Structure formats: C-alpha cells, structure tokens
Amino acid sequence: MDLDAVRTFVAVADAGRFQEAADRLAITQQAVSKRVAALEKDLGARLFTRTPRGARLTIDGQAFLPHARDLLRAAERAAASVRPGSRALRVDVIGRRLAPAELLRAFHRAHPDIELDVVTLFDADAALAALRDGTIDASFRAVPHSARQSPDGITSERVYDxxxxxxxxxxxxxxxxxxxxxxxxxxxxxxxxxxxxxxxxxxxxxxxxxxxxxxxxxxxxxxxxxxxxxxxxxxxxxxxxxxxxxxxxxxxxxxxxxxxxxxxxxIYPHSLIWRADNPHPTLDALRSHLATTRPEPPDTGMWTPSWA
The missing domain is CATH 3.40.190.10 (Periplasmic binding protein-like II)
Structure with a gap:
C-alpha cells in the first residue's frame, strides 16, 4: 500500500478539506486528489464525499481511518528502528551471562533513558563485519592490540580487565x-x-x-x-x-x-570496538561511562596474551 497516499488520506480526514491538506503536506490540491483517488481505487471503496463545506468521510472512510493511522505509526516505528539518532544503540556482546553484558547493564542503570538493542554475534570476525556494514554500533570483544586503529576506521579501546x-x-x-x-x-x-x-x-x-x-x-x-x-x-x-x-x-x-x-x-582483556565515523549520538555516552567506571587492575600482577 502506498504510504504517501495513506498519509494524504489521513491529512484530508483531519483537515476536512483537500486544499488545507495540500497546504499541510506542501503539495498541490491536484496531487492530493490524485493520491486519494489512487488509494480508493486500490481499496475498491470510496473514502470521501465532497460537500460544499469540504470533504466528509464515507462509512468506508470512517472504517479505514484508524487502520490508516496504525499503518503510519508502524511505518514510523520501522524507520526509527534503523535511523541513527532515533533508533536504539545496537551493541553486540559475546554472551548474555558474561562480563560485557554486565558492563552494558551497568550503563543502562546509569542511563535508563538511552534505548539499547543488545545482540549476540558469534565471534570477533562476525562483529567486525557487522561494524563495517553498519549493522551494529559497537561490540565488546577481546581484540589484538594492533586493532586499536585499523585502516578501515575500526577503533578499539580496552574497557575491562x-x-x-x-x-x-x-x-x-x-x-x-x-x-x-x-x-x-x-x-x-x-x-x-x-x-x-x-x-x-x-x-x-x-x-x-x-x-x-x-x-x-x-x-x-x-x-x-x-x-x-x-x-x-x-x-x-x-x-x-x-x-x-x-x-x-x-x-x-x-x-x-x-x-x-x-x-x-x-586477565581476559575486554575491549569496546566501533567505527570512528559512526554518527549515533549515544555512542560517546557509552564510551565515557566505560572510561569513568573501569576498575583498577589487580595488585597481584596480571597475565594477558602477548597479542592483547
């Protein structure tokens, strides 16, 4: 179903006039009429009756209106789920019982207003691929020291030992x-x-x-x-x-x-990895939280692999 036509139908229903709906949508009245006509043809039902006082919903139009509003709300939710700046910060953790998930839970407790979408990818290779194509915003992984700044813009920061x-x-x-x-x-x-x-x-x-x-x-x-x-x-x-x-x-x-x-x-060396050009506005909040809450390493001496 053409969502522009559905949006136009709702605008006419709310305004009560085709011209006023056209003004709200910043299109011509002729374009409004064409969209409504196309929608009526698609549905096989007449949605408006023209009167001297404007446009009045038919019985079919009244029946369709709440569903049209639901369609538009669903479309907005769908777009927001993948739109940087409005969708949740999508973060990969190695496992939901492991330390990265605990670090993320602590961040959520400190910032309950920030929406999080937690995913679990198989390994670091899958996480790096997802970062490169923008599927995720960040990942908690143990990565080699050399990966802290890679040529393709992938950056990492040690966040928890x-x-x-x-x-x-x-x-x-x-x-x-x-x-x-x-x-x-x-x-x-x-x-x-x-x-x-x-x-x-x-x-x-x-x-x-x-x-x-x-x-x-x-x-x-x-x-x-x-x-x-x-x-x-x-x-x-x-x-x-x-x-x-x-x-x-x-x-x-x-x-x-x-x-x-x-x-x-x-010591298992957990790092946060992300793309340096990621525009998500709350990624910096996650990085700042991890930097300020990182505990001191043990006093007894540590062992980590040479690559870490």
Missing part, C-alpha cells in the same frame, strides 16, 4: 583453596566444551594453557551452562574457568566454589 576464576565442585582437590596459583593447575583437568578454535575466546584460552602448561579439554558436546555446572558439581577431577563477572546461578546442593586465580592473575 576481567580476572579469571576457577570453578570446582565440593569434592575437587582444590575446592577448599582460598586462591590458586595458575602454575598449581598443571595436571588438573579443566573442561571447557564451549571453546571454538579460531575464536577470540578460544585463542585466549589456548594461550593461557600454553603459558602455564595447563590441560584444557574441549571434548564432548556443548549443551550450555547448566549441564556444564551439573557435571562440574558431581566431579572430583573436573574444573572449569569462568570470568569474575560471569553470572552463574546454581542450586544450593551443588555447592560449587568460585576460586580466584592469583600469582599472576590471568
């Missing part, structure tokens, strides 16, 4: 430890079935394993977080790594333990 923790069940040998040195984890089985070779998180944990001679197993299907927690809770030999801000909830009878890793502390 997240300490890694060990998650064990109550019967694990390290369950009672208050902290654990990463070198002490050599020989222990660390199970992370969600690691995917070639992704930024897969590369990070490959480098972590190589640096401290760890055994990180990725065998078995990845059924998600809850089955992983069930397995860890029942095992005396398996543990897994989680980020400090990873949101996890488990039944009290599982008695899982989150143990800080120190000496040094492995």
């Amino acid at each position: 997240e300490p890694i923790q060990l998650l064990t069940g109550p019967d694990h040998k390290l369950a009672a430890a208050r902290t654990v040195d990463p070198t002490r984890l050599a020989g222990h089985r660390i199970w992370m079935p969600g690691l995917v070779t070639g992704t930024e998180w897969g590369t990070y944990y490959d480098d972590l394993a190589a640096a401290f001679d760890l055994t990180i197993e990725v065998t078995g299907p990845d059924f998600g977080t809850d089955p992983l927690l069930d397995t860890i809770a029942d095992s005396s030999t398996l543990a897994t790594f989680v980020g400090e801000l990873t949101r996890l909830v488990w039944p009290s009878d599982q008695d899982l333990r989150r143990i800080p890793v120190h000496g040094p502390t492995p």
